[in-house]
Amino acid sequence: MTLSVRALSFSFGETQVLKNINLEVQPGEFFGIMGPNGSGKTTLLRCITRYLPIEDGMIAVGGRPLEDFSAEAIARTFAVVPQNSATDFPFRVFDIVMMGRIPHAGSRLSGETKDDVEIVRQALERTDALRFSSRVFSELSGGEKQRVIIARAIAQKPKVLLLDEPTVYLDISGQIETMDLIKKLNREEGITVVAVLHDVNLAARYCDRIALLSGGTLEASGAPSDVLTPETIRSVYGIDVLVRKDPMTEAVFVMPRPAAPSIRRHGTRAHVISGGGTGGRLMKFLHDQGFSVSTGVVNVLDDDYVIANDLHIPVVAEIPFSQISDDAHAENVRLIGESALVIVSSFPVGPGNFKNLEAARAALSLGKRVFIVRSKNTPGIDFVGGKADEMVSGLIASGAAVVADVSDLLPLLTDRRG
Amino acid sequence: MRDLSRPTGSESEAFDAHRMKTRRLLVVGVLLGILVLTAFVAILVGTLGPIGPGVPVRISFSEALRAIFGSSGYHWVFWNIRLPRVLLAGLVGAALACSGTAMQAVFRNSMADPFVIGISSGGAVGASVAGLLGLSATMGMLAQPMFAFMAAAMAAFGVYLLGSVRGKVYPESLLLSGVAVAAFLGAIVSFLIYFARQEYHQLIFWLLGSLTLANWEVVEILAVPVIAGTLFIFLYGRDLDALLLGEETAHNLGANPEFLKKAMLFVGAMLAASAVAFTGVIGFVGLIIPHISRLVVGSNHRILVPAATLSGAIFLIGADTLARTVVAPTELPVGIITALCGGPFFLYLLRKNSMGRER
Numbered sequence: 045m046t047l048s049v050r051a052l053s054f055s056f057g058e059t060q061v062l063k064n065i066n067l068e069v070q071p072g073e074f075f076g077i078m079g080p081n082g083s084g085k086t087t088l089l090r091c092i093t094r095y096l097p098i099e100d101g102m103i104a105v106g107g108r109p110l111e112d113f114s115a116e117a118i119a120r121t122f123a124v125v126p127q128n129s130a131t132d133f134p135f136r137v138f139d140i141v142m143m144g145r146i147p148h149a150g151s152r153l154s155g156e157t158k159d160d161v162e163i164v165r166q167a168l169e170r171t172d173a174l175r176f177s178s179r180v181f182s183e184l185s186g187g188e189k190q191r192v193i194i195a196r197a198i199a200q201k202p203k204v205l206l207l208d209e210p211t212v213y214l215d216i217s218g219q220i221e222t223m224d225l226i227k228k229l230n231r232e233e234g235i236t237v238v239a240v241l242h243d244v245n246l247a248a249r250y251c252d253r254i255a256l257l258s259g260g261t262l263e264a265s266g267a268p269s270d271v272l273t274p275e276t277i278r279s280v281y282g283i284d285v286l287v288r289k290d291p292m293t294e295a296v297f298v299m300p301r302p303a304a305p306s307i308r309r310h311g312t313r314a315h316v317i318s319g320g321g322t323g324g325r326l327m328k329f330l331h332d333q334g335f336s337v338s339t340g341v342v343n344v345l346d347d348d349y350v351i352a353n354d355l356h357i358p359v360v361a362e363i364p365f366s367q368i369s370d371d372a373h374a375e376n377v378r379l380i381g382e383s384a385l386v387i388v389s390s391f392p393v394g395p396g397n398f399k400n401l402e403a404a405r406a407a408l409s410l411g412k413r414v415f416i417v418r419s420k421n422t423p424g425i426d427f428v429g430g431k432a433d434e435m436v437s438g439l440i441a442s443g444a445a446v447v448a449d450v451s452d453l454l455p456l457l458t459d460r461r462g
Numbered sequence: 463m464r465d466l467s468r469p470t471g472s473e474s475e476a477f478d479a480h481r482m483k484t485r486r487l488l489v490v491g492v493l494l495g496i497l498v499l500t501a502f503v504a505i506l507v508g509t510l511g512p513i514g515p516g517v518p519v520r521i522s523f524s525e526a527l528r529a530i531f532g533s534s535g536y537h538w539v540f541w542n543i544r545l546p547r548v549l550l551a552g553l554v555g556a557a558l559a560c561s562g563t564a565m566q567a568v569f570r571n572s573m574a575d576p577f578v579i580g581i582s583s584g585g586a587v588g589a590s591v592a593g594l595l596g597l598s599a600t601m602g603m604l605a606q607p608m609f610a611f612m613a614a615a616m617a618a619f620g621v622y623l624l625g626s627v628r629g630k631v632y633p634e635s636l637l638l639s640g641v642a643v644a645a646f647l648g649a650i651v652s653f654l655i656y657f658a659r660q661e662y663h664q665l666i667f668w669l670l671g672s673l674t675l676a677n678w679e680v681v682e683i684l685a686v687p688v689i690a691g692t693l694f695i696f697l698y699g700r701d702l703d704a705l706l707l708g709e710e711t712a713h714n715l716g717a718n719p720e721f722l723k724k725a726m727l728f729v730g731a732m733l734a735a736s737a738v739a740f741t742g743v744i745g746f747v748g749l750i751i752p753h754i755s756r757l758v759v760g761s762n763h764r765i766l767v768p769a770a771t772l773s774g775a776i777f778l779i780g781a782d783t784l785a786r787t788v789v790a791p792t793e794l795p796v797g798i799i800t801a802l803c804g805g806p807f808f809l810y811l812l813r814k815n816s817m818g819r820e821r
Contacts, residue, residue: 095713119716126711132572133706133761143704147716152697155764161479177477200715 045071045106045121045203047092047236052101054084054091061087063260065101069204074230074237076247076268079257080281085240088257089208092238093122105203119147123197125207129189135181137192141167144199167198171225187218194225198233205229207239211246219243223250248272249295256280269296286354301354310334314457315383315407317376317400319391321347326389326417329450331355333457338383340376341368341400368399376400380407385457388416388444392425393432401435404444414444415453486765493772497552500776504548504783505530505540547676550684551782551796552775554673554737555747557688559774561733562748563755563767564695564726567702569636572756573811575748576614576734579640582745583647584617584731585610585738586669590654603679607687607739614735617643618727648743671744671797673782680740691733692771698722699763706761744778744797746804751777753811 047069054062062084069075077085090096092103094110103110105121113121123144144167145160168174171191176184181192190210197205207226211219227250230237241247247254248268255265258280264271277285277298284301314335316323319342328351330337340360342349352359360376362368368376376399380386386407393401407414416439426432440446447453506526521529521536529536562575569579576582592609621643625636655669695702701717709719737744755770778796781803785796 090710093714095710115713115718116716119714122714124711124714129707129711131570131707133570134756135703135706135761139703139760139762140707143700143707143715146700146704149700155483156479158479161477161482165477 045236047204047238048102048104049088049092050102050104052088052091052098052103054087054096054099061260062091065257065262067255067262067265069236069238071236072230072234074227074250074252075239076251076254077238077240077257078242078244078247078254079263083257083280084260085257086208089124089206089238089240092206093124094118116147119200121203122206123200123202123204125190125193125197125205125210127209128186128213129193131182133182136177137168137173137179137181137184138164138177140181140192141173141177141196141199144196147200163201164195164199167195168192170198170229171195185218186214187221190214190218190222191225194222194229198229202235204236204238207237207241209240209242212242219246226250244272244277244298248297249290249293272296272298308334309336311336312385313338313383314385314387315339315380316387316389317391317404318342318348318389319346319397319400322389322391323348324351326387326450327351327355327357329453330387331357333454335385338379340379341372341397341403365396367396373399373403376403377406380412381410383412386412386414387453388414388439390416390418390425392427393435394427398428398432401432401439404439405435405442408439408442408444414439415456416440416444416446417448417450417453418446419448489759489765490768490772493769493776497772497776497779500779501548501552504551504779505544507783508544508786542678543676546678546681547673547782548779549681550673550676550741551779553681553684553688554741554744555751555774555776555778555781556692556771557684557733557737557774558744558747559751559755559777560692560695560767560771561730561737562774563752563763563770564702564730564733565748566752567705567763568723568726568730570706570708571634571637572753573749573808574637574640575746575752576730576737577743577745577748578644578808579618579637580621580642580644580647581614581618581640581731581734582738582743583644583651584620585614585735586651586743587617587647587654588613588735589739589742590651590669594654594657603683607683607736610739611687611732611735614731614738615728617647618731622724622727669742670795671742671800672785672793672795673741674793675740684736684740687732687736691729691736692767694729695726696764696767696771698725699767702726702763702767703761742795742797744800746800746808747774747778749811750800750804750807753807 049065049067052062052065053060065088077088079085087096091098094113098110110118141164142156142160145156145163148160165174168177171194173188173191173195176188181189184192205226210226211222214222223246226237226239229235239251241251251268253266254268254271256263256271256276263280264276272287274285274287277283286299286301287296288299289295290297312335314330314337316326316330316337316339318326318339323339324347327337327339327348337355338358339348339352341362342352342359343362343364343366345364349359349361358379360372360379362372380403386404388404391397391400404414416436445456447456526540530540558576565574565576565579566572568574588609588611589606591613592606597605597609621636621640624639624643627635651669655666701712701722704712704715704717705719705722712719712722734748751774752766752770755766755773759765759769781799782796785794785799788794
C-alpha cells in the first residue's frame with residue numbers, strides 16, 4: 045500500500061513545524077527521513093500515525109485518507125519503533141511483545157488467543173529475542189530492548205513500519221544489528237519501512253530513498269547518491285563534507301571535512317609530488333598553512349587525485365593505469381618551475397610513475413628547495429629493482445632535505461620563507 | 463549457571479496459551495481461597511468468639527460455628543455485626559487497591575494512589591459535608607456516598623486540570639498537584655470537624671479511617687459500584703499495559719490514551735469515593751497492595767487487576783481484624799494500622815525510585 049503525504053503543514057501554536065510536505069512511499073520501500081535537529085522529522089512521523097492532528101493537507105494509505113481509519117485500524121497499519129522505550133514497571137519481554145496484539149483483539153472480554161501467542165512467538169524468533177522472552181524488559185541492554193520493540197512491531201502485523209531514530213541510543217554493534225534486522229524484514233517480509241535517521245551513513249547504506257527536511261520543508265528527496273551531495277549537505281547542515289563510495293557496497297558515505305583554520309594566504313607556491321594516496325595529508329597540511337599547493341603527476345582515480353580535487357588545487361593527471369606521458373611530465377615540471385618548494389611524498393615507485401622522481405631531480409636542477417618525507421620505518425616502496433632507492437639517494441646527495449613526518453616540515457618551511 | 467540460550471521451563475510456558483490461562487486462574491483461585499479463609503477467621507475473632515486476646519465472652523469453636531451457620535443465641539451478632547464488617551472491609555480494600563492500580567497506570571508512577579493524589583480527601587470532604595448537614599436523615603443512606611463521589615470526582619478533575627498543560631497531562635506535575643490538593647482538602651475536613659464539636663469524637667474516628675459504621679445496608683450500597691468499577695478496570699487491562707509504556711506508545715498500539723486517562727480517573731474516583739463514604743480515609747492500601755502484587759505477578763493488568771483487588775480485600779480484612787483486637791476491648795481506627803504500614807513503605811519507594819534514577 046502506497047503511503048502518500050500531500051501538502052502537509054503543521055504548527056505548534058504559532059510555530060510552523062512542517063510546511064507543505066509532499067511525499068510518496070512505495071510498497072516495500074526502505075524510506076529514510078533525514079534532517080538537522082528541529083527540522084520536523086519526528087513531527088512528520090507523528091502526523092503519519094495521527095498522534096498529532098493534521099491541520100492542513102492529507103495523508104493517505106492505499107488511497108484511503110487517514111481520517112477514515114479507526115484507532116485500531118491505524119495501529120494495524122502502522123507500527124512504531126521509538127528512539128527508546130523505558131519503563132520502570134516490571135514487564136516480561138513476552139508481555140511487551142503481546143501488546144502488539146492489542147489492535148487485533150476481538151473484544152475486551154477475550155484475552156490473548158492461541159493465535160496471538162503463536163504470532164508473538166514467531167515475532168520473537170524473527171528478531172532473535174526468543175531466548176530472553178521470559179526476562180524482565182527493563183533489565184535488557186539497549187540493543188536487546190530495540191529487538192523486543194521491533195518484535196512487538198512485527199506482532200502488530202503492520203503494513204508500514206515507522207522508526208524514529210531507532211539506533212540513536214545504541215553502540216555501533218547495536219546500530220548495525222538493529223538496522224540489519226530492519227533491512228531483513230523489509231526485504232524478506234516486504235514490510236514498507238519509513239525511518240527517521242540521524243546518521244547520514246546509516247541512511248545512505250540502508251535506504252532506497254531519502255527525504256531531506258530542513259526547517260520544516262522538504263529540501264530534497266531521491267536516491268541516497270542524489271540527495272547526499274556535498275552541496276545539499278552544506279545547505280541543510282551547514283558543514284563541508286566529502287562524499288565517497290564504499291568500495292564494497294557502492295553505498296555513498298559522507299565524511300565531515302575538518303574546517304580549514306582561518307589563515308592568511310601568503311601565496312607561496314608549493315608543489316607536491318605524490319601518488320598512491322600518500323600525498324593527501326601533505327596537501328591538506330600545506331593548504332591549511334596558507335600555501336598555494338599544486339600536485340602531479342597522479343592517475344585519475346588515485347586517492348591523491350580525488351583529494352586534490354576536493355581541495356580545489358591544480359593537479360597534473362594521467363589517465364588511469366597508464367604510464368606518465370611526456371606531456372604530463374612536461375606539465376609537471378612547468379608547475380615545479382612556478383613553485384618555491386617541492387615536497388616528495390614516499391609514494392611507491394614503479395615503471396609507470398618513475399618520471400615523478402625525474403621531476404624531483406629536475407626541481408633540484410632548477411634550484412628549488414626539495415623535501416622528501418620519509419620516516420625511518422617506511423617499508424620498501426621500490427618496484428623498479430633498486431633504481432628508485434638509488435635515485436632518492438642521489439636526490440639527497442644533491443641537496444634534498446629529508447623529514448620524518450609532515451609535521452616536521454613546518455619549521456623548515458617557515459625558516460627561510462621570510 | 464543457567465544456559466540462557468536454551469528455552470527454560472517457564473519460557474515454554476509463556477508460549478502455551480492454555481497453560482498461561484491456567485496459571486492465571488490458579489493465582490486468582492489461590493487468592494480467593496486465602497480471602498475466604500481470612501474472612502472466616504476474621505468473623506471468629508472479636509469480643510465474642512473462640513479466638514482473640516482478652517475476649518470477654520469466650521465461646522468454644524463449635525459453638526461459634528453453630529452460631530454462624532445455625533440459630534444459636536449468638537447468631538445475630540455474627541450475622542449482622544461481624545459479617546457485614548468483614549464484607550465492608552473486603553469491599554473497601556478491593557476498591558482502594560483496584561483504584562490504586564488504575565491510578566498508577568494513569569500516572570505511570572508506582573507512588574500514585576487515591577490517597578496520595580487527593581481523591582480520597584475529596585471524597586472525605588463530600589462525605590463529611592453530607593454527614594454534618596445530616597443529609598442521611600433527609601435523603602437516605604445514599605446521600606453520603608453520592609456526595610463523596612461528587613467531591614472525589616471534582617478533586618480528581620481538579621488535580622487533572624492542575625497537572626495538565628494545554629490538554630496534555632504530565633505524570634509528575636499531576637502527582638505533585640495531587641499531593642497539594644490532598645493536603646488542602648484534608649485541612650477542609652479537619653476544619654469542618656472542628657466546628658462539629660458535639661460529634662467530635664466520632665468524626666475523629668471517621669477521619670482516621672474506620673469500619674465501625676458497617677452494616678448490611680452499607681454493604682449493599684457499596685457492592686454495586688465497587689464490583690462494576692473493578693470489572694471496568696479489568697476489561698481495560700491490556701490498554702493499561704500499553705499506557706504504562708507512555709501515551710504515544712499507547713496511541714500507536716490502538717489504545718486511546720486521552721479517553722483512558724479520563725475514564726480511569728473517573729472510575730478510580732468512584733471506587734475511592736465508595737471506600738471513603740462510610741469508612742473515612744484509609745490511606746496507603748492503594749499504594750502498598752498494587753506494588754506488592756506487581757512484584758509477584760508482574761505488570762500485566764489482565765492478572766494484576768484481579769490479583770491486586772483480591773489482595774486488597776485480604777489485606778484490609780486482616781488489618782481491620784488487627785484493629786479490632788490489638789487494644790481490645792476497645793478498637794483502633796484501621797486507618798492507623800494502614801498508615802503505620804504505608805508510611806514507611808511510601809518512603810521506601812521514594813528512596814528506591816530516587817536511587818534508581820541516580821544509577
